[in-house]
Amino acid sequence: MKEIPAPSKKRLVLLAQILSQRTKEKITSVEIQRLAGWSEATVRRDISLLELHNGVSNGYDVKVLRDAILARFNMEENVQNEHRCCIVGLGKLGEALLESSFFEKSNFKIVAGFDSSQNRIELLRSRIPLHSTNNLESFVRMENIEYAVLSVDDAKAQLMADKLVAAGIKGIVNYTNTVLSVPDSVKIENVNPVLVMRTFLA
């Protein structure tokens, strides 16, 4: 299989999400264009990268297409594909993410939360085990945590990222304002609302 370029990967992952919202059996590239905003040509090119060998005369089969994307990117929602995650920084935002339903129906499972304040850890009530960031590196390693949400104060963000990297983390969803320095092998997405809005201006 050929390597799929990053922008196409991102669109295909979003397309899988669109397909899971879909109730009809078939979907055409024109409908995808309307739903997602990508041009029909882009949609067709992205889908062609999946190398499906079925006719598309009256649209793509929603289930076949979705399954193909899930399979291609190891996104199938089964126990073998469960990915263990943690939240680092349990201020208001970290707490909200810890309690959010985002992770419920996904194969990403939050298995730990971390904060530097022992008071904060004792104050929060959660079904998810909470620990001190002093033990971040050893816990992440021991618990085989693959992905982290980073929602600490900006000033501590690089230090915590360093600990996560040292523990072998594969990716960080960065809610802080700090642009992080990590090795190439670690994936980063900056999702701080202000940073995102700045890219809207650009």
Next chain:
Amino acid sequence: MKEIPAPSKKRLVLLAQILSQRTKEKITSVEIQRLAGWSEATVRRDISLLELHNGVSNGYDVKVLRDAILARFNMEENVQNEHRCCIVGLGKLGEALLESSFFEKSNFKIVAGFDSSQNRIELLRSRIPLHSTNNLESFVRMENIEYAVLSVDDAKAQLMADKLVAAGIKGIVNYTNTVLSVPDSVKIENVNPVLVMRTFLA
């Protein structure tokens, strides 16, 4: 001035953030490579797109470079460049974002919060005016709101996006799991942690 391609724009906006974290006067492309993880060649190419006409023998001048990026993308933090924003959906996450310090030192100003529940609006205490989503379209228009954070339930996401688009919104930071259908002219960034983690797998 030539149009700057989207990936370069995004990196330059992050570079401006890196530069604002910098205490030294000069920065080299090698240092930027180490801090941001982009290759030195990418860094130099991105910066060349700004068409600065100063020597870079011993590195870029941090202030000059940062100011050039801010100027190019209308990101200067002054009153003329203030961008009015709102948060739609005041559950735990919306509340956390409303109270977060993210927006404080930026030129993005949260001027309103919206929720469909009158009880929720009355319960929340905030310096920021809170309104019913029934009035979303008229308020966004009247208040000249340019950007929105969307943190409603997945099932209501498209409906609220439609209202925002009808009111002339320029961009939406989408924290929901729903992939939104909006016109090309409206910028969208999907920052839901699970969607982001899925793109890590891909």
